Amino acid sequence: MKTTGDQQLVKRINRSVLLRLLRAQPGLSRARLATESGLTKSTVSLLVRELLDDGWLTEAGETVNEGLGRPSTPLRIHEGRRALIGVEIAVQVVRVVCVTLQGEILHSEEQPLASTTPARACQQTARMVATAYQGITALGLQLVGVGACTPGAIDHDTGKVLFAPNLGWRQLDLLSLLTRALAEVGLPPVPVQLQNDADAGALGEYEFADGEGEDPLIFVSCDVGVGAGIVSNDRLFSGAQGMAGEIGHTIMQIDGPLCSCGRKGCAEAFIGLRALSGQNGAAVDLSRSGHYLGVLLQNLWTTFNPRAIVVGGKSCDHHPEFLQSAIDTVAQYAASAGMPPPSVRTARYGQLASAVGAAALTLHEYLRPMHPNSEARRARAGQTAPPP
Template sequence: MKTKGDQQLVRRINRSVLLRLVRAQPGLSRARLAAESGLTKSTVSLLVRELLDEGWLDEAGASVGDGMGRPSTPLHINVGVRALVGVEIAIEVLRVVCVSLQGDVLHSDAQPLADHTPAVVCAQVARMVAAAHRHLLASGLRLSGIGVGVPGAVHDATGVVRFAPNLGWRDVDLLPRLSRALAREKVPDVAVQLQNDADAAVLGEFEFSDGEGEDPLIFVSCDVGVGAGIVLNDRLFIGAQGMAGEIGHTVLQVDGPRCSCGRLGCAEAFISSRALEQAGGDTVRAARYLGVLLQNLWVTFEPRAIVVGGKSCEAHPEFLRGAIDTVAHYAQSAGLVPPVIRSPRYGAWTPSVGAAALALHEYLRPVRTDAQARRVRPAGAESLA
C-alpha cells in the first residue's frame, strides 16, 4: 500500500479543486472555498497558504464582511508570478507565445519553419523558446511549463509522434530531442508537454474560456492538414493510442481525390488550405464538405460547441459561413437544434495558446498513470506543484 503516494495525489487533487474554483469564481473566500469544495476549513486554509506562497493565488482586493464573523479576504488567480509558454510546430511556420494563467497573451513570435528534419525543428523551437523566456524574465515572471503542439498523432504515454504525414514524420521520438535542445539553450528545466495541435487548440478554448467552459467541446483545424481536438467529460479525449480526432483522414467520398496519407477521398483532400488553393479559391463545394464533416461530429459527440479555425477559414471567411449553413440545413431536416459553431478566440494563435494550456490542464486535472507522469516531466524538471 503506497500511503505516501496516495496522500500526495489527494493533496494535488485538492489543490487543483481549489484552483479550478477560484478560476471559475474569482473572489471566493476561504470559507466559500470550503463550502464549494466540501473540504474542511483547516484543509482549505493550509492549501490556500501553499498556493499563495507558490504564486498561484493572490489575496487582492479589500476584505468583505458577511455579517457572520470576521471579514473574509477574496482570492484570485495570481497573474503576476507564473506564466506558460506554448509552441505550435506547423507545416510552414513555428509560433511561440507566452501566456498568463488566465490566458492573456504576453508575448508572441512567428517564424517560417526552416526545415522538417526533427533535429532542425527542435533547435529552432529551442531558440524561440529561449527568447520567449528572456521576455518573461524581463517582465518579472517565472516560467512554469512548456507545451508543444504538432500536426500529427502523438502517443500519450510515450510522447512519440506516431504519424505526421505533412511533416514526413512517423514514429519520431520528439520529446527527448526537444528537451535536449531546450537544455542547450539554457531554458529552465520545467515540465514539457507534447500533444497534437488540434488537441492543444481545444484545451486553449476550454481552459481559457469564461467560467467552467463548454463541455463537450470540439475544435476543428482546417489548415494544411485537417484535425480535431475533443474535450469530453472535463478531459482531453485522445483515444487508445492518441489517434482520436484524425478527422482529416475520414473518407467523405469513395474513390475521391488522393490524400497525403495515401487514401482516396479523405476530408483533407477537400477542405485543407492546399485543397482550396488547388480549387482556385472556389469554396462553395468545399464548404459543403466541411458542413458534412461538422454534422457528423455533431451527431457523434453532441457537443455544446464546435470551434473551427485554420488557414482555410482565415483566407476564406465565406468557407465557414457556408459550412454553418449546411449544418443548419441538416438540423432543420431532422427537426433539431444544432450546436454553436464559431471561430476561435485567438485566431491563428489558437494552437500555440492551446499548447500553453496543456500544462495548466494537466495540473488542474492531475489524475494520470505513472507512465504519463514520467512523460510530461523529464528528469530534473521542476514540477508545477
C-alpha cells in the first residue's frame, strides 16, 4: 500500500485546486478558499502556508471584512517569482516568449526560421530560449518550464512529430532534439514539452482567460497550414494519435486543388496562406476564401458546440476582410437554422498566440496532477517530481 505516495498525490491535487481558484478569482481569502474548494479550513491554512513559503502565493497588504470574525487577508498568485517560456517553430519563423503565471508577456522575439533541418531548427530555437532565460533571471524570476509547439500531428506519448508536411517532418523525435539543444546552451533542467501549434493556441486562450476559462473552446490557426485546437472538459482533446483538429486536411471539395499533404481539395488548399497569397497559381478571391473558412467554422460549431471559437494566424492578420467574410458566413448559417451564432473572435495574443499557449503547457499540467499524460511527460523529461 503506497500510503506516502497517495498522501503526496492528494496534497498535490489540493494545492492545484487552490492555485486554480486563485488564478480564476484573485483575492480570495483562506475562508473563501475553504468554502469554494470544499476543503477544511485547517487543510487550507496548511496548504496556503506551504504555497506562501514556496513562493506560489503572496498576501495582499490590505484586509477585508467577510462578516463576523477577524478581517481576512486576500491571497494572489505571486507573479514576481516564476515565469514560463514558450516556443513556436513555425514554417517560416521561430517565436519565443516569456510570460508570467497569469499570461503577461515579459519578452518576445521572432526570427526567420534559418533551416527546416531538425537539428539546425532546434539549435536556433535553443539560442533564442537562452537569451530569453537570461532576461528572466535578470528579473529574479525562476523558470518553471519550456513549452514548444509546431504545426502537424504530435504523438503525446512519445513526443514525436508524426506528420508535419509543411516542414517536411515525419516520425521525428523533435522533443529529444530540442531538449538536447537546450541543455547544450546551458538551460537548467526544467520540464520541456511539445504540442501542436493550434492545440497550444487553444491552451493559451483557455489558461490565460479573464476569470473562468471558456469550455469547450476551439482555436483555429490560419497560417501556411490550417489546424484547430480543442479544449473540452478542462483538457486538450488530441485524439488517439494526436491527430484531432487537423482540419486543414479535411476535404472541402472532391478533386479540388492539390494540398501540401498530397491529397486534393483540403481546406488548406483554399484558406492556407499560400492560397490567399496566390502562390498556388489560382486567382485570389478573399470573400470566397472567407466563405470556405466560414463553412469550416460552422462545421466545428455543429460538431463540438463550443462556447467560443478563436481564430488566429497570419491569414487573419494580413487579410481582415477574409475573417469578416467567415464570421458573416457563420451568422448566415445560424440564421438559417434559427439559432444564435457562436462567439467567434480573434486571438488575444495575435501572432504570438501559439507561443504563449506553448508557455502555458507546463502550468496547465502542473495544475492538473491527475492528467493522464502528466506522469509520462515528466518521465520523458527525466523528472521524478513536478516543477517547484
